[in-house]
Amino acid sequence: MNNLGSFIIKHHFVILFILLEVISILLLARSQNFHRNRLVNTTNDAVGKVYEWSSEVGNYFRLNTANKQLAEENALLRKQLSVVYDTTSCTYDILNGDTLYEYIPAQVVNNSTTQANNYIIINKGAADGITRDMSVMSTEGIVGVVIDVSRHYASIMSLLHSKSVVGVRIKESQELASLKWETNNYRYGMVEDIPTHIVLKQGDTILTSSHSYIFPEDLMVGTVEEFYPTAVDALNRAKIRFATDFATLRHVYVINDLHKPELDSLKARFQ
Amino acid sequence: MNKTVLQIIRFVVLVLFQVLVINHIRLGGYVHPHIYLIFIMLLPFNTPKWQLLVLGFILGLSIDLFTGTPGLHAGATTLMAFCRPSIIKLVSGNLKFENIQEPSLGQIDGMWMFRYVLCMVFVHHFALFFLESFSFHLIGQVLLRILLSVPVSIFLIMMILYIFKREKKKE
Numbered sequence: 001m002n003n004l005g006s007f008i009i010k011h012h013f014v015i016l017f018i019l020l021e022v023i024s025i026l027l028l029a030r031s032q033n034f035h036r037n038r039l040v041n042t043t044n045d046a047v048g049k050v051y052e053w054s055s056e057v058g059n060y061f062r063l064n065t066a067n068k069q070l071a072e073e074n075a076l077l078r079k080q081l082s083v084v085y086d087t088t089s090c091t092y093d094i095l096n097g098d099t100l101y102e103y104i105p106a107q108v109v110n111n112s113t114t115q116a117n118n119y120i121i122i123n124k125g126a127a128d129g130i131t132r133d134m135s136v137m138s139t140e141g142i143v144g145v146v147i148d149v150s151r152h153y154a155s156i157m158s159l160l161h162s163k164s165v166v167g168v169r170i171k172e173s174q175e176l177a178s179l180k181w182e183t184n185n186y187r188y189g190m191v192e193d194i195p196t197h198i199v200l201k202q203g204d205t206i207l208t209s210s211h212s213y214i215f216p217e218d219l220m221v222g223t224v225e226e227f228y229p230t231a232v233d234a235l236n237r238a239k240i241r242f243a244t245d246f247a248t249l250r251h252v253y254v255i256n257d258l259h260k261p262e263l264d265s266l267k268a269r270f271q
Numbered sequence: 272m273n274k275t276v277l278q279i280i281r282f283v284v285l286v287l288f289q290v291l292v293i294n295h296i297r298l299g300g301y302v303h304p305h306i307y308l309i310f311i312m313l314l315p316f317n318t319p320k321w322q323l324l325v326l327g328f329i330l331g332l333s334i335d336l337f338t339g340t341p342g343l344h345a346g347a348t349t350l351m352a353f354c355r356p357s358i359i360k361l362v363s364g365n366l367k368f369e370n371i372q373e374p375s376l377g378q379i380d381g382m383w384m385f386r387y388v389l390c391m392v393f394v395h396h397f398a399l400f401f402l403e404s405f406s407f408h409l410i411g412q413v414l415l416r417i418l419l420s421v422p423v424s425i426f427l428i429m430m431i432l433y434i435f436k437r438e439k440k441k442e
Contacts, residue, residue, distance in 0.1 A: 013320045017353045020328045024349060027335075027342030028402060047336055054291045112338070114297055116403055119339045155339060184301070184412065247297065 048153030051110035066250050073139045102256040113186035113246045118160040125152040135255045141220040141243030168221050169209035176209050186246045194236040200227040285310050290337035301416050304424040311352050315373040327352030347399035354394050362386040376436040392424045
């Protein structure tokens with residue numbers, strides 16, 4: 001026993017080092033195992049608060065752009081609403097009756113675009129009805145998925161994440177494919193598994209598909225930038241430009257799919 | 272007591288500066304400078320070794336809390352703190368610091384400081400980007416990140432140390 005004690009005292013530096021490294025690597029490994037544990041306690045109100053203070057300062061400098069974006073969206077919604085007014089007599093029934101999705105507006109308080117795995121923190125949390133697995137969009141396009149919530153804040157796994165996979169659809173041909181991110185540029189994503197008979201050209205639109213179960217159907221994802229036909233593999237790839245500009249992201253909507261519990265319980269019955 | 276307060280302030284300021292300012296600088300996808308390491312670099316020479324490790328771990332974990340990567344910065348910074356005594360020995364050679372309390376630019380010449388910062392930053396970035404590659408398995412990209420980030424970090428750290436030194440003279 002005495003020997004052990006003196007051994008520990010003699011080598012306390014190395015032992016402590018190994019101990020701390022093991023703790024670090026365990027923490028890291030746990031957080032990497034996305035499906036089992038998601039993010040471990042990383043969304044917390046104190047951190048969210050610090051980010052919010054800091055983003056409040058930055059927000060003043062971006063009011064102009066934010067106003068413009070919101071005004072443009074207002075105009076678009078007005079246009080869509082006018083169609084409803086014209087074609088139906090009782091407008092409000094449509095809005096109240098069979099609503100599929102609820103949109104919760106939120107502000108981005110912290111956002112990264114340069115890491116291999118990027119997360120976004122927003123200033124709405126469990127208290128505002130946000131739960132895990134809700135999808136998030138901006139006025140321009142889809143943004144990511146909520147992976148963790150605290151009382152007043154939520155963490156979003158951005159599309160800019162090495163493990164992000166989203167089911168998408170090519171607008172023109174209705175063919176399904178999947179969207180990934182190649183970890184080095186926040187403007188571009190990679191659409192994979194495109195059937196061979198489909199040839200895309202620059203500017204073709206990519207939308208979300210209903211098969212993703214996360215995003216509502218037909219949300220804007222991005223436009224094709226470059227098409228890579230492959231001779232060897234059976235499936236083609238295409239580089240797309242995200243509709244969302246992640247670098248200037250400020251206002252987002254968290255989408256609450258009101259039919260999701262029903263869909264989930266139906267899916268669970270067959271598993 | 273006064274020194275402890277100074278260290279705490281330095282800790283908080285560096286962490287906030289890192290997560291609120293430096294992390295938002297976009298210099299292409301590969302350059303990720305880290306300046307919070309200054310805290311470990313500037314600890315006095317006579318800091319007990321175990322304290323180095325514990326402080327390195329806490330510092331890294333504070334950054335992790337903000338970046339949502341538990342264990343990543345903690346692991347890299349602990350390794351750097353572990354290497355600090357050896358690095359000091361390595362870059363000093365026969366030099367002895369008899370009257371010098373802590374490795375800062377005001378007290379030690381610039382060339383020594385540069386070599387010290389270079390070794391520390393390299394160890395940290397090497398560990399950091401390889402730990403990150405847990406999920407990010409492209410080794411070429413990892414090496415490119417290290418090669419491009421190290422000079423930028425060193426540059427920023429030397430700048431900050433230089434500004435700090437100037438302030439000291441005025442006192």
